[in-house]
Amino acid sequence: MPNTPEKPLILVIDDEEALRDGCRQVLEKCGYEVITAEQGIEGIKLARERMPDMVFVDLKMPHMSGMEIIEIMSRDLPDIVLVMITGFASIVSAVEAIQKGAYDYLPKPFNPDQLRALTKRGLDHRNLKIETKRLREEKDRMEKNFITFVSHEMRSPLVVIRQYIEALNEIAGKSFDKDVKEIIERCRKRVQSLEEMVEHWLDISRIENGTLAQQKVSLSLASIISRSVEEMTPLCRKKGISLETNISKKLPQITGDAESLVRVFTNIIGNATKYTPEGGKITITVKNDEYYTTASIADTGMGIPLDKLPLIFEPFFRCRGKDEKIIGSGLGLTFCKKIMESHNGGIEVSSKEGKGTTFVLTFPVSDNAAKGNTGHTSKSI
Amino acid sequence: MTIKKKILLIDDDKDFLFATKLILEKGGYEVFMAEDGKTGVEVWKSIAPDLAIIDMMMETWGEGFSVLNKIRATDTGKETPLFMLSAVDLQGPYNSFEPPPEFPKVNKVLHKPIKADDLLRMIAQELSGK
Numbered sequence: 001m002p003n004t005p006e007k008p009l010i011l012v013i014d015d016e017e018a019l020r021d022g023c024r025q026v027l028e029k030c031g032y033e034v035i036t037a038e039q040g041i042e043g044i045k046l047a048r049e050r051m052p053d054m055v056f057v058d059l060k061m062p063h064m065s066g067m068e069i070i071e072i073m074s075r076d077l078p079d080i081v082l083v084m085i086t087g088f089a090s091i092v093s094a095v096e097a098i099q100k101g102a103y104d105y106l107p108k109p110f111n112p113d114q115l116r117a118l119t120k121r122g123l124d125h126r127n128l129k130i131e132t133k134r135l136r137e138e139k140d141r142m143e144k145n146f147i148t149f150v151s152h153e154m155r156s157p158l159v160v161i162r163q164y165i166e167a168l169n170e171i172a173g174k175s176f177d178k179d180v181k182e183i184i185e186r187c188r189k190r191v192q193s194l195e196e197m198v199e200h201w202l203d204i205s206r207i208e209n210g211t212l213a214q215q216k217v218s219l220s221l222a223s224i225i226s227r228s229v230e231e232m233t234p235l236c237r238k239k240g241i242s243l244e245t246n247i248s249k250k251l252p253q254i255t256g257d258a259e260s261l262v263r264v265f266t267n268i269i270g271n272a273t274k275y276t277p278e279g280g281k282i283t284i285t286v287k288n289d290e291y292y293t294t295a296s297i298a299d300t301g302m303g304i305p306l307d308k309l310p311l312i313f314e315p316f317f318r319c320r321g322k323d324e325k326i327i328g329s330g331l332g333l334t335f336c337k338k339i340m341e342s343h344n345g346g347i348e349v350s351s352k353e354g355k356g357t358t359f360v361l362t363f364p365v366s367d368n369a370a371k372g373n374t375g376h377t378s379k380s381i
Numbered sequence: 382m383t384i385k386k387k388i389l390l391i392d393d394d395k396d397f398l399f400a401t402k403l404i405l406e407k408g409g410y411e412v413f414m415a416e417d418g419k420t421g422v423e424v425w426k427s428i429a430p431d432l433a434i435i436d437m438m439m440e441t442w443g444e445g446f447s448v449l450n451k452i453r454a455t456d457t458g459k460e461t462p463l464f465m466l467s468a469v470d471l472q473g474p475y476n477s478f479e480p481p482p483e484f485p486k487v488n489k490v491l492h493k494p495i496k497a498d499d500l501l502r503m504i505a506q507e508l509s510g511k
Contacts, residue, residue, distance in 0.1 A: 156394060162494040163400040170497040171407045 007033040008123050009050060013043035013069060014058040014085065019108075023056060026112040027119060040064025044072055047080065054081040054122045056106070059093055067097060074101025079130065081122040085110075140209075147205050150198065158195040162188060197329035204315070204331060207338040214257035214342065218366055221254055221261075221293055222247050225284055228265035235270070240278035243269070247286040254293055255366040260339045264347075267332045268297045268359050275357065276301035288365065295361045303353040312349060313337045385411040386508055387428055391421035391448060392436035392466065397493070401434070401500075408501040418448040422455075429457040431508060434464040434491070453485035462488040462507040466495075 010032050012023045020036040027034045035050060037043035039061055047055060055073060059066035070082050084097035084105040094105035103122055106114065165188045176184070206212035229243060236243040265284075272282045280300040287294055304312060311317045316330040333347075340347045344364050351357040388410045392398050395416065402412045413428055415421035425433065433452060437445035445465065452458040465487050488507055491500070 156397075159493045160394060160396040160400065163397055166494060166497040167400040167403040167407075170404045 007031060008054070009033045009035065009052040010119065011035050011037065011043065011047055011050070011052040011055045013037045013040065013055065013061075013066075015039060015061045016058070019058070019085075023115060026115050030116055030119070032119070040066075040069045043069060047073060047077055051077070052080060053126055054083065054119065056083050056085055057102075058085045058087070059090075059097070060087050067093065067100065070097050070102050071100045079126070081126045081129075083118060083122060143205070143209055144211070147202060147209070147211070150205075151202055154198050155195065158191055158198065161191050162195070165191070193329065197331060200329045200331035200335055201315075203335055204338055207335075207342060212260075212342075214260055216255050216257050216343075218253045218255055219258055219261075220251060221286060221295060221363065222251055224256075224258060224261045225265060225286065225295065227258075228262050228269060229284070231262070231266050232269045232273070235273055236282065239273050239276075241273055241276050242281045243284075244281065245284045245286075247284070248288060251286060251288055251293060252365045254343075254363040256343050256363070261343070264336045264339050264361065265295075265297070267336050268361075271332060272297060272299035272301060272357070275299065275303075280356075291365055293363045293365060295363075296358050297361075298356060298358040300356045303355055304349070304351040304357055305353055306351075309349060309351060313347070385409060386432070387411045387413060387430040388504070389413045389415065389421065389424055389428070389430040389433040391415045391418065391433065391445075393417060394436070397436075401495070404497045404500060405504075407497075408504070410504070418444045418451075421448050422451045425452050425458065426455060430461070432462045432464070432504060434466060436466040449485055449487065464489045464491055464503075464507075466491050466493055 010027055012020050012034065013036070014020050014023075015038055017038075020038075024034045024036060035046060035052065037046050040063055043055070043057070046052075057066040057069050057073075066084055070084060073080060073082055078101075082097075082102045084094060084102045085108060086094055086097075086105055087108050094107075097105055103125060104118060106118055165184060168184065173181070203212060225245060225247065229245060233243060269282060269284075276282065276299045282297065282299045285296045285298070308317075313333050313336075315334045318330045337347050340361060346362040348360045348362075349357065350360075386409075388405055390398050390401055390405075390412060391414075392401075393416055398414045398416065402414060405412045413424050413430060415424050421433075421435070424430075435445050435448050435452075449463060449465065452461075452463065463486070467490055489503055491503075
């Protein structure tokens with residue numbers, strides 16, 4: 001535990017008695033508590049027991065060298081500020097000590113002012129380090145709590161409103177005339193999309209802080225695509241858009257989380273349906289080479305203007321075209337990008353206005369699968 | 382006169398209770414409500430409902446589970462259909478509640494919001510299957 005509320009505790013490890021005493025006198029006068037050790041093992045033991053704020057270690061000592069002490073302490077007791085006392089102002093060993101975790105070095109001979117100044121600076125550094133750590137932990141905790149807060153406090157009312165709409169339709173739906181029904185349906189849709197937005201945003205926050213549950217297993221991309229196509233076919237049919245797949249027969253396995261990957265595909269296909277006119281086509285093509293499997297999803301829609309293309313993976317960005325009816329959370333593609341990144345994959349987009357848009361997803365072939373595949377190919381040869 | 386079947390709703394959200402009650406009453410059921418687990422178990426013991434719907438995420442994490450356990454431990458609660466409500470959150474989008482094998486029997490897991498048609502259909506199925 002830090003000794004800050006009381007006197008700062010300083011440990012001096014040096015085999016020269018005169019230096020230990022000298023340091024003690026100077027530092028005690030400044031109001032610090034000082035403990036000393038004659039050699040390394042004793043010093044490390046003392047440090048573990050008393051947890052000093054700062055340790056001065058002499059480089060040249062019998063038995064265990066200062067460098068070894070620095071190495072052990074910076075690994076085991078990372079909160080302690082370590083300073084190397086170097087006998088003959090050797091820059092090389094000073095640099096080495098700092099690389100091993102020392103905060104600074106103090107060349108002999110030094111005067112009391114130098115010692116005082118370095119001690120003060122070292123203790124300030126330590127306080128800052130501790131404060132930073134505390135703030136970082138606080139921030140992480142707040143982020144986690146915030147997600148819980150949002151999921152509870154923001155989703156619950158939306159869920160309840162939709163439940164009320166269900167109840168309203170159930171108890172009085174038959175007596176509503178067309179306009180009333182339409183108003184209710186529009187309300188329901190808007191609430192639902194707000195709920196989805198909260199949901200998407202939560203998903204993204206979860207990916208960012210690593211709490212999104214993903215089960216990465218070896219799987220076939222073809223099965224992911226066929227699940228996604230199955231899910232999206234009714235929507236495409238309703239909109240008069242054809243959905244075709246063109247999948248190479250021998251695809252190696254990839255490593256991924258089936259649920260999130262299906263969502264990536266349904267998201268992109270869903271997007272394509274929003275921007276593709278009736279009679280259009282969405283084609284999913286999968287190819288592979290030795291290292292990557294690539295899936296492209298191409299539509300024959302209105303396309304995305306060149307200047308907006310780099311922005312489409314940004315949260316809340318929407319290509320508002322002439323068609324104001326197009327709504328969405330504005331987070332779908334951000335989600336896709338994060339999911340692809342969490343799979344060590346990539347997502348890219350190309351588009352021509354008036355011709356269509358193509359998304360290309362790249363998956364690294366998983367190691368085992370690659371080996372298995374090679375074996376398979378050689379057999380067929 | 383046919384006797385209405387009794388359904389117990391346990392959820393800490395008053396509005397969710399009310400909305401669901403309206404749907405169930407329209408479906409011809411007599412509805413009892415409890416806003417916390419303790420009351421829920423008491424009401425269960427005093428009225429012996431034909432079915433109960435229990436929210437998984439009440440006030441404290443896991444309160445829904447302990448309610449389920451307590452109800453299953455009563456004489457009338459051994460075979461009565463019990464539905465759990467989940468709002469698919471806290472654990473990530475895909476970890477909706479899957480009861481472990483040794484868990485007391487849950488007849489259905491429902492996700493909020495529940496479509497009125499689905500809810501009534503599932504309850505009817507469960508109650509007629511008895």
